[in-house]
Amino acid sequence: MRTLKYAILGLINREAMTGYDLSKVFNKDLVNFWYANHSQIYPELKKLTAEGLITYEIVLQGEKLEKKLYSITDIGQQDLFAWLATIDPLEPTPKDIFRLKAFFMESLPAQTILDHFESQLSQRLEKVAKLENTMSTQACNLKKSSKISPEFCDYLVLKGAIMREKTYISWLKECIAEIGESS
Amino acid sequence: MRTLKYAILGLINREAMTGYDLSKVFNKDLVNFWYANHSQIYPELKKLTAEGLITYEIVLQGEKLEKKLYSITDIGQQDLFAWLATIDPLEPTPKDIFRLKAFFMESLPAQTILDHFESQLSQRLEKVAKLENTMSTQACNLKKSSKISPEFCDYLVLKGAIMREKTYISWLKECIAEIGESS
DNA sequence: ACAAGCATGTAACGTGTTACATGATTTT
DNA sequence: AAAATCATGTAACACGTTACATGCTTGT
Structure with missing residues (x-):
């Protein structure tokens, strides 16, 4: 269902972010309904970039440290909005x-x-x-x-x-x- | 964490069951906090048998249809009780x-x-x-x-x-x- | 005869976790 | 100088879903 994909698109749509930023947001703000480790986020960012849904520019932190600042593309936004507009059947009860x-x-x-x-x-x-x-x-x-x-x-x-x-x-x-x- | 393992052990501990029975219980009685498809259950039963935690006897349904009736072993019961007695830290909030x-x-x-x-x-x-x-x-x-x-x-x-x-x-x-x- | 349900399995794929791996920057 | 945090990635493994695959039994 690619839910992580849309969680990332939704966040990047609000504001341009690095993978590290996303990781923090997932483990703070979203932690009550979605979360992901960086080991899942970085590969997904790569994938979304390859799919043309997001792009990044390299920003320097200090002298050498390169970070990738991701922003959403037009296709990415369309994809996100289509997902948001879809009404889903009830999910199975969460495991406990x-x-x-x-x-x-x-x-x-x-x-x-x-x-x-x-x-x-x-x-x-x-x-x-x-x-x-x-x-x-x-x-x-x-x-x-x-x-x-x-x-x-x-x-x-x-x-x-x-x-x-x-x-x-x-x-x-x-x-x-x-x-x-x-x- | 092998939660499915303990869900199965717990059910078989209550009563001897086939994989098909387990499948029904998971998708009815337990569906509000745990569930599994038969494609997950059968391999797990095989594994638990290999580990000596359960055993089965073959029971005939009609003339030809063989079903495997699983029951828990002593080691299985000890393993189950040890798991039941363990107090866990809070799980992460379920995704939604x-x-x-x-x-x-x-x-x-x-x-x-x-x-x-x-x-x-x-x-x-x-x-x-x-x-x-x-x-x-x-x-x-x-x-x-x-x-x-x-x-x-x-x-x-x-x-x-x-x-x-x-x-x-x-x-x-x-x-x-x-x-x-x-x- | 046919349909519904009983019964057991495997394969491919997708998702998620833990551990491994590295290096820069900022704060104390 | 050391510790905490910033920053990015990969590898191995565990878990879960969907689809494929087969055949018997019971009720209508």
Whole structure:
């Protein structure tokens, strides 16, 4: 489905970037719904360049260090917009190792089961705290306007990530309560 | 990480099964947190057999059709329990193509953006209805007892799946409302 | 007789992760 | 001077999907 392709096109369409920049964005801003290592990004940039969807110019950092600043081409933009306009069928539910483990946990002693849920709970609480912190700093950038801005999109997906985490937390708490009842 | 390995071991540990059976379970009961095609299952069963974690006996279906009924070995069970007892660090957030698209959607006309959200919403509503239907039929199997039963685990993860979908739906509705406001 | 479902496998391809590999620049 | 970060790449492997391929059994 070439999703990484469109993630990269989408980012470069917003602003010219190097592979290193992309790598940072994937592991910060997009990490709540897409991510990629540099080892995947660099080959994909090469491929997209060969396909004529992006181009780069070499920019010097200091004296010797050459970096490639990529920007999107007209064909690239058309390809991106066509993808954006397409309505997809629902994706399969994402895989979740913790839920899989939970599904089989009956074989374990009740205390071990509770330990699993408590550990997962504290990790998720920490995560949602970070997300809400990001939200509070990011919300300042949101200027109300009649047009839908990149900042507005950032805000919407971040909000979704927070809601998702909070629901996971509620589920964990309910599980802990129900396991407590049955022992 | 060999997660498929443990998913298979977990299922075979509950009950002896053929590859075909596993395939059905993955695409029904487990579909809300793990799944696999038969093309992945059969090679994995071969591998697990070679590793001595499972064994099979051949059972005849009718006159000629041979099926392999797999069961777990002692080593397999030890391996499974060791995996179940391990507490893992939080997984990276699952990838989500719809959120990725939403993130870049600003380039599209407002109506197209709304169409995307409305389509996603109706698909998710349908999905949650199916899940709640499963829940209502499955809840009958839940007998209250002091021990944690497989049925209880089924119930917990299904409940989690419903909560997850409902939150996605809430998010979509909020997005639609907020997009409506800014136009 | 036919269709649907049971049952098992392989091949090619696409995607993703971890590790290997190198070197420059900036900050402390 | 050292450490952190910037910057770009490749190789090996693991995992997952789609398509190919075959044949039996059961229900209509």
